[in-house]
Amino acid sequence: MHTKETLRQEIRQILHNRLFIVVSNREPYIHHHTENGIVCTRPASGMALALDPVVQASRGLWVAHGSGDADREVCDAKGRVRVPPEKPSFTLKRVWLNEEQETNYYYGFSNSALWPLCHIAYRRPTFQQVQWESYQEVNQIFADAIAAEVGNRKAFIFVQDYHLALLPRMLKQRVPQAVVAQFWHIPWPNPEVFRICPWRHELLDGLLGNDLLSFHTRFHCLNFTETVANEVEARPDQEATAIIYQGSITKIRSIPISVDFSAIEKQASRPETLERMEELRRRYGLPEKNLGLGVDRLDYTKGITERIEAIGSFLDHHPEYRGRFAFFQVAPPSRTRVEEYRRLAEEVDQVVERVNDRHRQGSWQPILYAKEHLEQPDLYALYRMARFCVVSSLHDGMNLVAKEFIAANVDENGVLLLSRFTGSMRQLSDALIVNPYAVDELGEKIHQALEMDAGEVRWRMRRLREGVQVNNIYKWASTIVHKIGHLS
Numbered sequence: 001m002h003t004k005e006t007l008r009q010e011i012r013q014i015l016h017n018r019l020f021i022v023v024s025n026r027e028p029y030i031h032h033h034t035e036n037g038i039v040c041t042r043p044a045s046g047m048a049l050a051l052d053p054v055v056q057a058s059r060g061l062w063v064a065h066g067s068g069d070a071d072r073e074v075c076d077a078k079g080r081v082r083v084p085p086e087k088p089s090f091t092l093k094r095v096w097l098n099e100e101q102e103t104n105y106y107y108g109f110s111n112s113a114l115w116p117l118c119h120i121a122y123r124r125p126t127f128q129q130v131q132w133e134s135y136q137e138v139n140q141i142f143a144d145a146i147a148a149e150v151g152n153r154k155a156f157i158f159v160q161d162y163h164l165a166l167l168p169r170m171l172k173q174r175v176p177q178a179v180v181a182q183f184w185h186i187p188w189p190n191p192e193v194f195r196i197c198p199w200r201h202e203l204l205d206g207l208l209g210n211d212l213l214s215f216h217t218r219f220h221c222l223n224f225t226e227t228v229a230n231e232v233e234a235r236p237d238q239e240a241t242a243i244i245y246q247g248s249i250t251k252i253r254s255i256p257i258s259v260d261f262s263a264i265e266k267q268a269s270r271p272e273t274l275e276r277m278e279e280l281r282r283r284y285g286l287p288e289k290n291l292g293l294g295v296d297r298l299d300y301t302k303g304i305t306e307r308i309e310a311i312g313s314f315l316d317h318h319p320e321y322r323g324r325f326a327f328f329q330v331a332p333p334s335r336t337r338v339e340e341y342r343r344l345a346e347e348v349d350q351v352v353e354r355v356n357d358r359h360r361q362g363s364w365q366p367i368l369y370a371k372e373h374l375e376q377p378d379l380y381a382l383y384r385m386a387r388f389c390v391v392s393s394l395h396d397g398m399n400l401v402a403k404e405f406i407a408a409n410v411d412e413n414g415v416l417l418l419s420r421f422t423g424s425m426r427q428l429s430d431a432l433i434v435n436p437y438a439v440d441e442l443g444e445k446i447h448q449a450l451e452m453d454a455g456e457v458r459w460r461m462r463r464l465r466e467g468v469q470v471n472n473i474y475k476w477a478s479t480i481v482h483k484i485g486h487l488s
């Protein structure tokens with residue numbers, strides 16, 4: 001079994017004394033001003049939460065955009081701070097972006113062009129020259145910051161996600177002795193879809209600066225190699241496991257990401273979790289039995305409106321559940337400076353109101369909706385309380401909520417409903433697999449989850465737990481570290 005300790009040893013052996021640098025847009029720890037002084041929080045980002053234990057084990061350096069309003073105050077002159085605050089084990093180096101760069105690079109090109117382009121969730125990507133220029137500029141800012149840290153040293157640089165597609169090529173030019181790898185956390189679309197991007201050649205050229213480029217699934221790898229073959233003068237090998245471009249090789253691998261199973265299990269099993277469950281029940285008015293749960297960033301790819309409609313359909317067809325059931329949706333607002341996200345927030349409010357109005361009885365209503373970011377212990381307590389959890393993404397690279405729910409379900413009494421359009425579906429086939437576009441069918445699956453006999457619930461959950469326990473975040477990281485090690 002892969003653990004934090006085995007990973008620590010592997011990193012020591014494989015990476016020797018080389019610098020290990022993780023680069024991402026989103027930082028793993030954010031410092032904010034509050035009434036009680038400066039506090040440090042962790043963002044609701046699958047990528048940041050998954051990588052945190054890995055960088056802790058490596059004791060390396062993490063370079064990311066400093067986005068908190070108190071970030072500068074806790075850093076030294078080079079933008080560095082030791083984290084996690086309670087037990088510092090690595091250095092976070094913050095890169096500073098101005099308002100305009102954040103607007104154009106982050107909200108603009110990253111989240112209004114690349115995010116919808118790669119997810120194909122029926123939201124049209126927008127491409128603006130000014131945003132593209134800012135994207136290039138910010139990738140260069142990251143390259144400068146990293147080159148200053150690396151100097152002439154040997155280093156492994158592990159870049160995260162779609163915000164930094166140009167960075168690998170820039171790094172190859174600035175620090176050619178470094179091994180560069182990247183993980184693409186979202187889907188890669190088919191070549192026909194990618195073709196609409198005006199700067200597709202530049203993006204591909206940037207990504208082919210990597211020595212290793214990984215995706216969650218084989219399907220995304222195949223889409224990528226096919227896109228490359230269609231768009232640039234490059235030669236993929238027959239199995240689509242490497243691409244030769246301008247005389248250098250980029251290995252392409254599928255390495256599915258995961259969660260820290262044992263840490264979540266441990267937290268969920270603590271006696272305090274039972275007290276926390278009671279407290280959450282009181283705080284949100286949750287029922288003792290038949291609780292359904294949804295946990296997502298408020299994002300149109302997550303299929304939140306479809307899920308709420310499905311609850312409505314379920315109650316239309318099974319009115320005997322009125323008053324005996326509740327669905328709790330937790331969704332903190334996300335990317336609110338993008339128009340599409342503001343529209344989604346309104347859409348979700350409306351559909352919740354509509355379904356509640358249709359089925360309300362006295363003081364009872366079926367949907368409880370909290371637009372909040374919860375602390376991890378609260379989240380794990382909720383996972384443990386839920387009879388079922390719905391992950392109904394219209395398209396998702398992996399989806400870690402599904403795996404967290406499984407890791408926290410220590411009583412083996414929960415059912416996972418999982419969209420067939422998530423990367424995690426390929427590993428979690430003992431879940432109830434659903435199509436979120438078919439709302440009535442999803443409603444029937446919710447009924448099935450509530451009626452499923454305890455034996456079936458247990459064996460499904462047991463098998464899911466065995467799978468996630470073995471295929472945990474440390475296995476993901478270990479695979480990447482081994483592959484990077486072979487490249488040096």
Ligand code: ADQ
Pocket residue numbers: 043044045046047049050185186257295296297330331332372373374375379396397398399400401404
């Ligand atoms: P995300 O799109 O952010 O990640 P996901 O994998 O579901 O999606 O991770 C979300 C994370 O945020 C989870 O760890 C969850 O616990 C946390 N979270 C969500 N809502 C929360 C709330 N209300 N309060 C507190 N925490 C909350 C991207 C890709 C995914 C891929 C990951 C990792 O889109 O497909 O799985 O990266 O590669």
